Amino acid sequence: MNRLGEMNETHTDLAQVIRLALAEQTEDVRLFVARLVRKYRTTDPELAEQLDLYLRNKAPRSGAPLRRATPPALPTQAPPVDDESRLSLLKVFKDSPDREAPLLSRDLEENLLQLIEERRQSKRLAESGLTPTRSAIFIGKPGVGKTLTARWLAAKLEVPLYVLDLTAVMSSLLGRSGNNLRAALDFAKRSPCVLLLDEIDAIAKRRSDDTDIGELKRLVTVILQEVDEWPATGLLLAATNHPELIDPALWRRFDLIAEFKMPDISSIRAALKQFLGPDFGLFGRWIDILAFAFNGESFSDIEREIQRFRRAVALGTASDADLIEEFVKTRALALDRQGRIDLAVLLAKQTRLSQHTISDITGVSRDTIRKYSAEQPPNAKKSPRRKSDQ
Numbered sequence: 001m002n003r004l005g006e007m008n009e010t011h012t013d014l015a016q017v018i019r020l021a022l023a024e025q026t027e028d029v030r031l032f033v034a035r036l037v038r039k040y041r042t043t044d045p046e047l048a049e050q051l052d053l054y055l056r057n058k059a060p061r062s063g064a065p066l067r068r069a070t071p072p073a074l075p076t077q078a079p080p081v082d083d084e085s086r087l088s089l090l091k092v093f094k095d096s097p098d099r100e101a102p103l104l105s106r107d108l109e110e111n112l113l114q115l116i117e118e119r120r121q122s123k124r125l126a127e128s129g130l131t132p133t134r135s136a137i138f139i140g141k142p143g144v145g146k147t148l149t150a151r152w153l154a155a156k157l158e159v160p161l162y163v164l165d166l167t168a169v170m171s172s173l174l175g176r177s178g179n180n181l182r183a184a185l186d187f188a189k190r191s192p193c194v195l196l197l198d199e200i201d202a203i204a205k206r207r208s209d210d211t212d213i214g215e216l217k218r219l220v221t222v223i224l225q226e227v228d229e230w231p232a233t234g235l236l237l238a239a240t241n242h243p244e245l246i247d248p249a250l251w252r253r254f255d256l257i258a259e260f261k262m263p264d265i266s267s268i269r270a271a272l273k274q275f276l277g278p279d280f281g282l283f284g285r286w287i288d289i290l291a292f293a294f295n296g297e298s299f300s301d302i303e304r305e306i307q308r309f310r311r312a313v314a315l316g317t318a319s320d321a322d323l324i325e326e327f328v329k330t331r332a333l334a335l336d337r338q339g340r341i342d343l344a345v346l347l348a349k350q351t352r353l354s355q356h357t358i359s360d361i362t363g364v365s366r367d368t369i370r371k372y373s374a375e376q377p378p379n380a381k382k383s384p385r386r387k388s389d390q
């Protein structure tokens with residue numbers, strides 16, 4: 001343990017004030033002192049009163065910056081950093097508003113467009129005594145666009161996106177994570193922005209196996225308070241792959257619950273078009289087969305595979321046909337018998353591969369391929385079933 005850890009709490013507070021003061025983070029000093037006033041009010045009322053007096057004598061430089069309604073004076077200070085690890089607690093993204101939109105299901109897209117519209121017309125809402133959506137929680141499997149969508153939203157709203165990595169907060173010294181979290185949240189509250197609490201389940205996950213339950217409870221409390229009090233000038237987002245781990249008390253505090261689904265066949269087609277970019281023409285004849293074979297994969301898995309194809313083609317290390325053949329062969333292993341038959345029929349119909357090759361790729365006998373090809377028109381839209389679904 002380091003020296004700071006050995007000091008008693010007052011010393012730690014003093015050290016923190018000095019650190020902030022020397023770094024000329026005046027606003028942080030003010031926020032921190034305000035917290036000390038609350039903290040010492042019961043244990044040391046005299047000190048609390050003295051500190052309060054100092055605070056009052058020194059008015060903040062510009063009105064009430066926390067609730068400022070006008071956009072987007074960029075914060076002048078660097079985002080806060082955890083003292084121990086020096087990891088930046090907040091990742092900053094400033095994307096241009098014409099950033100490409102993520103591929104979203106229709107429902108989700110409508111919800112998010114409304115959210116953007118609410119902010120553009122917040123005055124109109126205010127006339128009816130309403131505020132725009134202040135907070136949303138994104139749920140969905142890995143690689144379906146939660147973080148990407150947060151970036152897009154911030155870009156559309158023309159404010160920066162700050163991503164708070166809760167794993168970094170948690171891994172910082174226990175006992176200090178509450179402070180770290182508050183520092184990060186205070187920073188984000190100071191100017192209009194989108195703040196994403198990424199992997200918010202990190203807290204819940206740790207709760208089951210951690211020794212310091214008290215500290216985790218404090219973290220949850222901090223987050224609950226923040227979600228409740230988040231100023232309407234900012235948008236607070238949280239993302240998780242594990243909705244089942246989220247504290248119900250936290251859950252119901254979000255204004256919007258946005259569910260990111262695994263892509264269906266039509267989104268996979270759109271994704272292929274987007275990810276193939278200028279190589280779409282080259283791979284065009286394989287689209288039905290790729291859409292079939294990628295069923296059940298996330299957008300980011302699809303993107304990774306497509307990037308691999310494109311690199312191989314660009315370097316001339318493999319032809320598109322070789323790549324697809326090898327890929328489909330691997331994917332066929334994950335399908336049940338009917339899925340493999342459907343794939344074989346699709347290959348027979350859509351490619352010039354010999355039945356021998358198709359049989360080799362799919363493990364379906366040539367007789368069966370002939371039988372099914374003659375019997376039923378293959379249906380590319382049908383979802384392949386995986387072994388695991390049985």
Ligand SMILES: Nc1ncnc2c1ncn2[C@@H]1O[C@H](COP(=O)(O)OP(=O)(O)OP(=O)(O)O)[C@@H](O)[C@H]1O
Pocket residue numbers: 101102103104140141142143144145146147148149240241299300301303
């Ligand atoms: N809906 C989507 N539209 C377009 N591209 C996507 C989409 N979802 C994912 N991708 C691609 O996959 C990458 C990873 O997606 P992202 O980081 O948004 O996933 P995530 O849902 O936040 O996953 P995790 O839960 O692992 O954090 C993106 O940078 C993008 O290239």
Ligand SMILES: [Mg+2]
Pocket residue numbers: 146147148198239
């Ligand atoms: Mg993410």
